[in-house]
Amino acid sequence: MTSDETVYDSPRDEVRAHIQEYVESDGVVGHLWRDCPTLLITTTGRKSGKRRRTALIYGRDGDNYIVVASWAGRPYHPLWYLNLVEHPDVDLQVGSEKLTARARTAGLEERERLWQVMAGIYPRYEEYKIRAAESGREIPVVILEPM
Secondary structure, three states, X not given: OOOOOOEEEOOOHHHHHHHHHHHHOOOOOOOEEOOXXXXXXXXXXXXXXXXXXXXXXXXXXXXXXXXXXXHHHOOOOOHHHHHHHHOOEEEEEEOOEEEEEEEXXXXXXXXXHHHHHHHHHOOHHHHHHHHHHHOOOOOOXXXXXXX
């Protein structure tokens, strides 16, 4: 991904405002959201090819970053997740650090361990897990491996 491409921020007002503060302050404002660490992830649209950015709560597993595709337990995956499944190379901003990573969905064995890490950071994930399961969806846990 090249830096001269236009980046389209989340269409949700609250998320877009969070992203703008994060970018303008170089991560000083916005890195912590409701006492949870957040990163900015920029994916490539699977249909449009446009660069799309959103803010996500993250955890760490060694050098890797971990995010959860919960979408508050809705019955379908968030668009950012569908984008990275199709185009796994993503750009991240974590605080002031900017890096490229390759995304992959956690396998069965690592998923449960990483789920516990993320639920420890943001306990509402457990509520979202139940809500998603009621519609037959398992919430993906995503590993972002810096390149």
